[in-house]
Amino acid sequence: MKETRIGEFEEVVLLLVGILEEDAYAFRIAEEYKVQSGRSATIGTVHSALERLSEKGMLVSEMGKPGVKRGGRRKRIYQLTANGQAVLRNSRDIKMSLWNQFPGLSLDKLNFAYE
Amino acid sequence: MNRNRPPALVEKLLAKVLREDLIEEILGDLEEKYFAVAESQSVSLAKLTYWYQALNYLKPFAIRKSKSKYSTQFQMFKHYIKISWRTLLRQKVFSAIEIGGFAIGIAACLLITLYIKHQTGYDQHYVQKDRIFRMVNQWSEGGETGYWTNMHGPLKPVLEEGIPEMEKVARVVFWSWGDAGQNYVRANGSKYNIYENGFFYADPELLEILEIPMIYGSQKEALSTPNSIVISQSKAEKYFPNQNPVGKQLVLNDSRESTFTVGGVMQEMNSSSHFQGDFIMTLFGRKKGPGTSGWCCTNYNYYVKLTAGADKIAVEEKTALIRNTYVLDKLKEDGQAGIDEMKKYQSYYLQPVTNIYLNQEKVGDELKHGSPELVWIFGAIAIIVLLIACINFINLATAKSLKRAREVGLRKAIGSFRSSLIAQYLSESCFYSLLAVILSVILAWSALPLFNQLAGTSLVMPWLSWWYLPVLLLSVIVIGLLSGIYPALYLSGFKPIEALKGKVNSGGKTSFLRSGMVIFQFTATIVLIIGAMVTHQQFQFTMNKSLGYEKSQVINVMGLNTMDKQKRDAFKDELVKLSMIESATLSDYFPVADASVQNRNYWLAENRQSESGFEAARWSVDEDYLKTLKIELLKGRDFDKALAEDNSIIVNEEMVKALRLDDPLGKQLIDMFDERRTIVGVVKDFHFESLAGDIRPLALVKGNRAATLSLKVQSDDMDETIAAITAIWNRFKADQLIEYSFLDQRFERMYDGLQKAKTIFLLFAVLSILVACLGLFALSVYMVEQRGKEISIRKVLGASVNSVFALLTFDFVKLVLIAIVLAVPLGWVFMEYLLEEMVNRVELSWPVFAFAGILAIVIAIVTISFESLKAALVNPARKLRSE
Numbered sequence A: 001m002k003e004t005r006i007g008e009f010e011e012v013v014l015l016l017v018g019i020l021e022e023d024a025y026a027f028r029i030a031e032e033y034k035v036q037s038g039r040s041a042t043i044g045t046v047h048s049a050l051e052r053l054s055e056k057g058m059l060v061s062e063m064g065k066p067g068v069k070r071g072g073r074r075k076r077i078y079q080l081t082a083n084g085q086a087v088l089r090n091s092r093d094i095k096m097s098l099w100n101q102f103p104g105l106s107l108d109k110l111n112f113a114y115e
Numbered sequence B: 001m002n003r004n005r006p007p008a009l010v011e012k013l014l015a016k017v018l019r020e021d022l023i024e025e026i027l028g029d030l031e032e033k034y035f036a037v038a039e040s041q042s043v044s045l046a047k048l049t050y051w052y053q054a055l056n057y058l059k060p061f062a063i064r065k066s067k068s069k070y071s072t073q074f075q076m077f078k079h080y081i082k083i084s085w086r087t088l089l090r091q092k093v094f095s096a097i098e099i100g101g102f103a104i105g106i107a108a109c110l111l112i113t114l115y116i117k118h119q120t121g122y123d124q125h126y127v128q129k130d131r132i133f134r135m136v137n138q139w140s141e142g143g144e145t146g147y148w149t150n151m152h153g154p155l156k157p158v159l160e161e162g163i164p165e166m167e168k169v170a171r172v173v174f175w176s177w178g179d180a181g182q183n184y185v186r187a188n189g190s191k192y193n194i195y196e197n198g199f200f201y202a203d204p205e206l207l208e209i210l211e212i213p214m215i216y217g218s219q220k221e222a223l224s225t226p227n228s229i230v231i232s233q234s235k236a237e238k239y240f241p242n243q244n245p246v247g248k249q250l251v252l253n254d255s256r257e258s259t260f261t262v263g264g265v266m267q268e269m270n271s272s273s274h275f276q277g278d279f280i281m282t283l284f285g286r287k288k289g290p291g292t293s294g295w296c297c298t299n300y301n302y303y304v305k306l307t308a309g310a311d312k313i314a315v316e317e318k319t320a321l322i323r324n325t326y327v328l329d330k331l332k333e334d335g336q337a338g339i340d341e342m343k344k345y346q347s348y349y350l351q352p353v354t355n356i357y358l359n360q361e362k363v364g365d366e367l368k369h370g371s372p373e374l375v376w377i378f379g380a381i382a383i384i385v386l387l388i389a390c391i392n393f394i395n396l397a398t399a400k401s402l403k404r405a406r407e408v409g410l411r412k413a414i415g416s417f418r419s420s421l422i423a424q425y426l427s428e429s430c431f432y433s434l435l436a437v438i439l440s441v442i443l444a445w446s447a448l449p450l451f452n453q454l455a456g457t458s459l460v461m462p463w464l465s466w467w468y469l470p471v472l473l474l475s476v477i478v479i480g481l482l483s484g485i486y487p488a489l490y491l492s493g494f495k496p497i498e499a500l501k502g503k504v505n506s507g508g509k510t511s512f513l514r515s516g517m518v519i520f521q522f523t524a525t526i527v528l529i530i531g532a533m534v535t536h537q538q539f540q541f542t543m544n545k546s547l548g549y550e551k552s553q554v555i556n557v558m559g560l561n562t563m564d565k566q567k568r569d570a571f572k573d574e575l576v577k578l579s580m581i582e583s584a585t586l587s588d589y590f591p592v593a594d595a596s597v598q599n600r601n602y603w604l605a606e607n608r609q610s611e612s613g614f615e616a617a618r619w620s621v622d623e624d625y626l627k628t629l630k631i632e633l634l635k636g637r638d639f640d641k642a643l644a645e646d647n648s649i650i651v652n653e654e655m656v657k658a659l660r661l662d663d664p665l666g667k668q669l670i671d672m673f674d675e676r677r678t679i680v681g682v683v684k685d686f687h688f689e690s691l692a693g694d695i696r697p698l699a700l701v702k703g704n705r706a707a708t709l710s711l712k713v714q715s716d717d718m719d720e721t722i723a724a725i726t727a728i729w730n731r732f733k734a735d736q737l738i739e740y741s742f743l744d745q746r747f748e749r750m751y752d753g754l755q756k757a758k759t760i761f762l763l764f765a766v767l768s769i770l771v772a773c774l775g776l777f778a779l780s781v782y783m784v785e786q787r788g789k790e791i792s793i794r795k796v797l798g799a800s801v802n803s804v805f806a807l808l809t810f811d812f813v814k815l816v817l818i819a820i821v822l823a824v825p826l827g828w829v830f831m832e833y834l835l836e837e838m839v840n841r842v843e844l845s846w847p848v849f850a851f852a853g854i855l856a857i858v859i860a861i862v863t864i865s866f867e868s869l870k871a872a873l874v875n876p877a878r879k880l881r882s883e
Helices: A007-025 A028-036 A043-055 A082-101 B008-017 B021-038 B043-056 B071-090 B092-120 B155-162 B233-239 B312-333 B339-345 B372-413 B418-455 B468-492 B496-501 B510-546 B565-576 B625-629 B653-659 B718-732 B743-750 B752-786 B789-795 B803-836 B848-875 B876-880
Strands: A059-064 A074-080 B130-140 B146-147 B166-173 B180-187 B193-203 B214-217 B228-232 B249-252 B259-266 B279-281 B300-306 B346-352 B554-558 B581-586 B599-604 B613-622 B634-636 B648-653 B668-671 B677-685 B697-703 B709-713 B739-742
Touching: A007 A028, A007 A074, A007 A082, A007 B803, A028 A043, A028 A074, A028 B021, A043 A059, A043 A074, A043 B021, A043 B043, A074 A082, A074 B021, A074 B166, B008 B021, B008 B043, B008 B625, B021 B496, B043 B565, B071 B092, B071 B418, B092 B418, B092 B468, B092 B752, B130 B339, B155 B166, B155 B300, B155 B312, B180 B233, B214 B233, B233 B259, B259 B279, B300 B634, B312 B339, B312 B346, B312 B510, B339 B346, B346 B697, B372 B418, B372 B468, B372 B496, B372 B510, B418 B468, B418 B752, B496 B752, B510 B752, B510 B803, B510 B848, B554 B718, B554 B743, B565 B581, B565 B718, B581 B625, B599 B653, B613 B653, B625 B709, B653 B677, B653 B697, B677 B697, B739 B743, B743 B752, B752 B789, B752 B803, B752 B848, B789 B803, B789 B848, B803 B848
Parallel strands: B193 B279, B228 B259, B613 B697, B648 B677
Antiparallel strands: A059 A074, B130 B146, B130 B300, B130 B346, B166 B193, B166 B300, B180 B193, B180 B249, B214 B259, B228 B279, B249 B259, B554 B709, B554 B739, B581 B709, B599 B613, B599 B668, B634 B677, B648 B697, B668 B677
């Protein structure tokens, strides 16, 4: 059976890979993570998550172009696989289904304080 | 420029530790981050961030897997162990002997090491042990130095005032003076007396000097009021269960004078302390007896604690000064002779507390000691047994080597280095020694209770001591390497072609070495046999020596000091009426170690002023003493029951010699207390002290203050006799249990040490014989295998079973004969050295040596016979048909 379980941080990283497309490499993802979530993660942490997700078959990667600001070194660009996309979709569906069952469906009634 | 680059050091380090396929992208990402921070914020922050990010990359996924430089070695090591295991299984008997013999050797060594460690570990528990000393007398005359512990009582205040380095000084009285020694005890208010040992007197400071831990009361206060006593925890539980006994009273021997108030409870004396006892009575504020004697007598042992950093030698010099300026004057005032000699030869010596138990200085005292000689001897035996076991291992491993010649050849042919062959055989021997050590620990552990029983110790395996397992592990490696190095070098030196052809010769150098080792083993074994036999002889000699008195069939009934004199005499008369009692005598003095002692200086009355006198033991006995102990009266008469005999004295031959008298009867003697007595009789010398020393002068006077009644029994039925005695006792003293002992048992207790030495000697002699035999057996197995074809051919050509057997056996017997030639003089020298110090010793005789030699040969022949006979009887066709 294919590995389909992922953690919260991994899910965010997967989403960011999808969003950044051609630009999805460890440094950029770490920067984007900070911009989007307001929390910071070191490049190492992100890289480790990327590596894990690749092992689970949700990402593939290949070496991209060298950059000037990186001392002429190449970067590794990550891409979602079909499996990765399926996992994301599945995760969203579960959450949507949960949201739909939430009392007081409408978003403005959501105050978490039961009367 | 440089400032605008990421730290090069970090880059380099990362490049070293990170996975190679990740280095490029990671360094790229980190550099991008660096420039991003440098641009938006500052360079220094960028550098800091770089460090931070780099450190965060040290995660398992990114770090280079240590590329196994070691894995080949590990694989090879695994392979070596596997091969060792297979070799071990292939030759089960051989391997069992190799490992078993080795294990026995190590186990013996382990036990002895524990024993030695225990013997040398006495009195190590004091926090300030290097400041605690026993102060003793030293007498140096003509190059010889002697020590003894008895000192003057009034010296204590002199030391305290005169020598500020002596922080605390305490006197102790061990010998039976006053109530020291054994007593009947009861709590005040209780009626029942219980007989107890371990009473002594001490100054209050003793508790602090010896750092005795207190449960109730304080070290400072517990003995500082007159008539106070400190008792041990177990005795407190016994007499005052479940209460704080401080302030309660103990009565000794039903005597109002000997009523003591408990001032404190101490923990039991540490079992590895030279100082033992359960009841400490204070010397403070006493009116008479112990604690009150003046410059006349030397009755006290001194313990001192020096101030921190005080120099022992300097303090000793100060004591000498005090002797010259104070003590000698006091002695002169007291009218003592020999002051000039004292000034010349006598001084004080501070014996470190840690030396007291083994007593290397041989200080004369009344305590129980270990023997430093025994520690050395046992240490030597341990090493010898271990050596024998090691040699076995080496011998067997080289003997085995022929079988493995092909293996070595093959290994070399396919490219093995010599070094890896050496590594193989060393790891094999370490593997074997690991098995042997594990087995030996199990052996030693299961043999420990037996050993404790034999040696009279209470050793335990120190599993939890921090040093134990590391030392064992270390010994695995050391023994493994030691025993493996020779076979390793020898085996790895084979030439591959010859080895594969099977042309390795087992003769020449190797067999010479092997013979040498067998000779060594047997030499050591024979010396041990001789040692065990001579110790046994010495012991028998001591036990059966004609002592000058009869110790068998004598019962001592103790604790009569709770009766008054009339009752005591009535009790004695009543007992003598019994048909099984031959005679009875009242006296506390006996020719065994734990009895009363008293010594006085004596002069011939007319020489009191002109000579320095000599010391003699002084025993007070009654008129039936000589009769009861069967001591022979040579001249004059025994004490008379009808007379008071206040002015009579009986002396032994040695005393007559010391007095230089031809006709001693009627001569007047005087002692240090100016007591004049006339010699009425002379007794034959008898051994009244340990047989290890000479017989000293002895004087007997008539006295009737005795706590012990001795009975000579003429019945064989001891049980009945004791029942009869007990019945009479209960009529006289129903509230006190009868307490008795047998004189011959007390005598044997004096020689406990010798007895134990004998047993241990015997034990290890047997062990070493066993190990040596195992080795010999395995060697003969090997040899028979080697010469199988030769024997078969001999048989085909007409050799008889006898001649084949002789041929095989003689090779080994030759070695044993050489060993005997070496061992006899060695054993002789060794035993002479051991017996040198003893006064009543056996003479070494040739039967012992002959017996040891014959025993060795017989054992060797029996051992070899198994295989030799098998080889000689086998059908030659079976060996020869395969070719």
